[in-house]
Each structure stands twice: as C-alpha cells, then as structure tokens.
Amino acid sequence: MKITFLGTGTSQGVPVIGCTCEVCCSVDYRDKRLRVSVHLQIEDKSIIIDTGPDFRQQVLRERIKTLDALLFTHEHKDHTAGLDDIRAYNFLQKKDMPVFGEQRVLNQLKQEFPYIFSGANYPGIPRVALHPITEAPFEVEGILVIPIRVLHYKLPVMGYRIGDFTYITDVNYIAPEEMDKIRGSKVVVLDALRHEPHISHYSLQEAVEVLTELQPEKAYLTHISHLLGRHRHVEEQLPDFISLAYDGLQFEV
Template sequence: MKVTVLGSGTSQGVPVIACECPVCHSLDYRDKRLRVSVHIEVSGKSFIIDSGPDFRQQVLRERIKKLDALIFTHEHKDHTAGMDDIRAFNFSQHQDMPVYAEERVLHQLQNEFSYIFSGISYPGIPRVQLHPISEERFEIEGVQIIPIRAMHYKLPVFGFRIGNFTYITDANAITAAEKEKIKGSEVIILNALRKEPHISHFSLSEAITLLEELQPKQAYLTHISHLMGFHAEVEKELPDFIRLAYDGLKLNC
C-alpha cells in the first residue's frame, strides 16, 4: 500500500489568509499546508479520503490519473468542497464516481451539490454513485475497509483502517471499543491541531498520548494549524516514532 498525504492543514490551510505570524511566512515547504486529504493506492486500486477545497490542486500536483472511489470522513466544507472536480475522472474513466459516506454525510452532499442530483442532466455535470456506509466494515473493489468511529466534539465522524494503515482526522475522542479496531496498525495518521487544548480536535499532547497507547511502528500528525509552530521545531519535541505529516509525504505501508 502506498499512502500520499495530499494535504496536512486545518480548515484554513497554512498560510492563513491575511495572517502575519512567522509560521505563515515560513520558507520551509513543510509549513505550507493544504486542506487535509490522503490518496491511497492498494491492490491496484486508487482511493482518496476527503475532497476539500484544494482537491484539484492536490490531484494535479501528485499526477493522479485514476480514481476508483472517493470516501468521506464527515460533511464539513474543508473535507467536501472539491467534489465537483471528480468530473475530470468521469470524462477520463467514462464512468460515474463511487462515493462512500454515512447517510447523514450523503444527504449533506446532496444539499450542497444539489445541481448534481436535481434530475436535470447537462454536459459537464459530475456523475456519482452514492454508497452509504455504517460502522460495519465494507469493501470497495475487493479492498476491505474498517470504519473507526470518533467524535469531532458532538459530531460523529469516521476514520478508516485499510490493512495495517489507519487514518483519523478531525477527532477529539475515541472510545475504547473503537481503539481496539485500530490496535495492530503499523502506520497511523492522526489529527493534532495545535499545542493548546481545542474543543473538537486533539491537541499535540493528546495525540501523542493516544499514539503511545496504540503503539504503531510509525505515526504521523495531520490537520495541523499555524498555531502548532514551525514544522522543524515541533518535530524535535516528538517521540521517535511520531513525526509531523506534510503535503506530498509518501508512505509505504
């Protein structure tokens, strides 16, 4: 399995518009963070988890030529806004795009992208196949995927485990039962917004504590705010098995 971090930033990205902080002016490419998303290549299949506002830019940067499915963690705009750009894959692959999410998220997509589902078809409209998922494991093109339920303050969200890789973003609470689904993962990507506590995201210390409990061989932190600090400096504070993710990071899992 090959995992590419398409974006590692929070909802505003880094740099933040009109921000004059040192991190937003950093010249380190690792401090330039698009909205959070990952590309997964496994068993000859190509999946993307979340298509935020930077989806087109991310896909072009990584030269992704094939997409077998789009999977959503939850319905917030920084995770869904780029779905219109699946049109290019409709044209090149000559088929509708399978979209996987829980029912609540699918309903939100139907509201936000109402022109797709209005029943009035015209050239250029995105074409999708909606596939509702629940807390039970599901399969896409022969690939088994285990949903991991987490809480984003009061909003239920999904993380996903594929083989020995687990991806969780926009979370600040995971039950003991759901942690059992994660244990044994060799690589985990987990959100850590900033050093200070936050109402709906793990802080840096909270993410480290959870990862020390789960004990993967390697872990990466994502959904990072400019308030976290400089990539190079924060990495010096981390345990050996934990690193900060950055846009374009490629992992073999």
C-alpha cells in the same frame, strides 16, 4: 499500499490569509499546508479520503491520473468542497464515481451540490454513485475497509482502517472499543491541531498520548494549524515513532 498526503492543514490551510506569524511566513515547503486529504494506491486501485477545497490542486500536483473511489470522513466543508472536480475523472474513465459515506454525510452532499443530484442530464456535471455506509466493515473495489467511529466534539466522524493503515482526522475522542479496532495497525495517522486544548480536535499532547497507548510502528500527525509551530521545531519535540505529516509526503505500508 502507497500513501500520499494530499493536504495536512486545518480548515483555513497554512498560511492563513492575512497572517504574518512565523509559520505563515515560513519558506519551508513543509509549512505550506493545504486542506486535509490523503490518497491510497493499493495495487491498481486509487482511493482518496475527503475532497477539500484544494482537491484539484492536490491531484494535479501528485499527477493522480485515475480515481476508483472517494471516502468521506464527515460533512464539513473543508473535507467536501472539492467534489465538483471529480468531473475530469468521469470524463477520462467514462463511469460514475463511487462515493462512500454515512447517510447523513451523503445527504449533506446533496444539499451542497444540488445540481449533481437534480436528475437533469446536463452535460459536464459530476457523475456519482452514492454508497451509504454504517459502522460495519465494507468493501471498496474488493478492498476491506473498517470504519472507526470517533467524535469531533459532538459530531460523529468516521476514521478508516485499511489493512495495516489507520487514518483518523477531526477527532477529540475515541472510545475504548474503537481504539481496539486500531490496535495492531503498523501506521496510524491522527489529528493534532495545536498545542492548546481545543473543543473538537486533539492537541499535540493529547494526540501523542493516544499514539503512545496504541504504539504503532509509525505514526503521523495531520490537520495541523499554524498555531502548532514550524514543522522543524515541532519535529524535535516528538517521540521517535511519531512525525508531523506534510503535503506530498509518501510512504508504503
């Protein structure tokens, strides 16, 4: 399985509009962060988790020519706003796009993109096939996906474990029984917004504590704001098995 980080930034992205801080003015490409998303290439299957506002730019940058399914973690706009751009894949692949998410999330997509679900056979609109999920494991194109229930303040969010890879974003609490589902993953990706505590995201220290308990072979931090600091400075503070993710980073599990 090849993993590509399409975006590693928080809801505003980095740089933040109008900000002149050290991070937003950095010329280091690792400090340029689009909204959070990840691509999984599993043999001949192509899956993306979340389609934020930068979806089109991300898939063009990474030359992702096929897409077999979308998984959504939750309904916030920075994770769903790019759904319209799947139209290109509909045209190329000549089929509806399978979309997996909790019923609450799928209902929100219907509100955000009413023209997709109006029933009108208008040429050029995105074509989707909705697949409601629960906390039970499910399959995508024959690939087993284990949902991980986490909390984003009071909002239930799904993380996903696929094989030895676990991806969790927008989280500030993981229950013990859900932690057990993550254990044994070789690679874990986890939310780490900034240094200071936040009401709905892990801080850097909190994320490191969770990952230290889990002890995967490798861990990456994502959903990073400009308040966390320069990539190269933060990297120097992390345990050896933890790294900051950055846009375009690829690895295999």
